[in-house]
Amino acid sequence: MSRLRVAIQKSGRLSEKSQELLKNCGLRFARSKDKLFWYGQDFPVDLLLVRDDDIPRLLLDGVCDLGIVGENIASEVMLERESEQQMKRFRKLGFGHCRLSIAVPESSGISSLDDLGDKRIATSYPALTAYLLREKGVTPQIVELSGSVEIAPSMGTADAISDLVSTGTTLRANHLVEMEVLYESQAALYGRAGDPGAEKQQLMELLLSRLEGVMQAAESKYVMLHAPRDALEEITELLPGVEHPSVMPLEGSDRIAVHAVCGETVFWEHLEALKAVGASAILVLPVEKMLA
């Protein structure tokens, strides 16, 4: 019986969410705090906990079958290795949002991409930065750094940087301003292109279908309410992402109970609009699991 090996970030921005997502897919691991390998207990999927930057290589080299990593890192490796065809993105995962941006010192006088032509740009993403800038017709000198990119301008080793921005705290702390967003990124599930073999294929499909369910459930809400019978059509229209709600009569009343799974975010405004057309006893509940 084959087992799947999934690489996730050991510690950092993506690690907790990656673990949580797999846990919500029903995976349990025999873990020991400092070991890098977690054995899958009731499902043949094991975890490898590594540096996020290593994940694309582990996939390409066949050490792991799947990996959760930022699109920025995957894209960088694909460009470096010219291996776009060898990696496959299965699904964006909706967390770990950040952007790769060009940032410049507050008083640099650099205000647009056109000013970058003869400048030095420090980055840990040399291939992605060069590629994205070339597409915009700019070909500056790229200074590759493995970390602490944000201090390069004050050290005098670069005029600008191309780095990941999430909250913007790092930029502010280093008196840098974000000048241009080059790339929007989030965590995604990657694998290798090609046939993994029947057993692994089956495991992957099962895992992906659970993942789909977990992510849909996270976006969905179960809504229950009472309403006048003749308001059903209006109510259905007001429920976000609902076409066919369940409708039940209420004993001894001309009102009905309406239940529905809303596939889109339910805001207070939705509830207020429902109330305005006669709905009452409106309840919004989280959905734990979902299987289409």
Ligand code: PRP
């Ligand atoms: C990125 C980037 C900045 C920081 C920006 O590093 O290099 O240092 O995050 O985040 P902020 O806008 O919220 O301040 P990351 O955490 O990805 O570390 P890594 O490159 O070592 O994986």
Ligand code: ZN
């Ligand atoms: Zn990293």
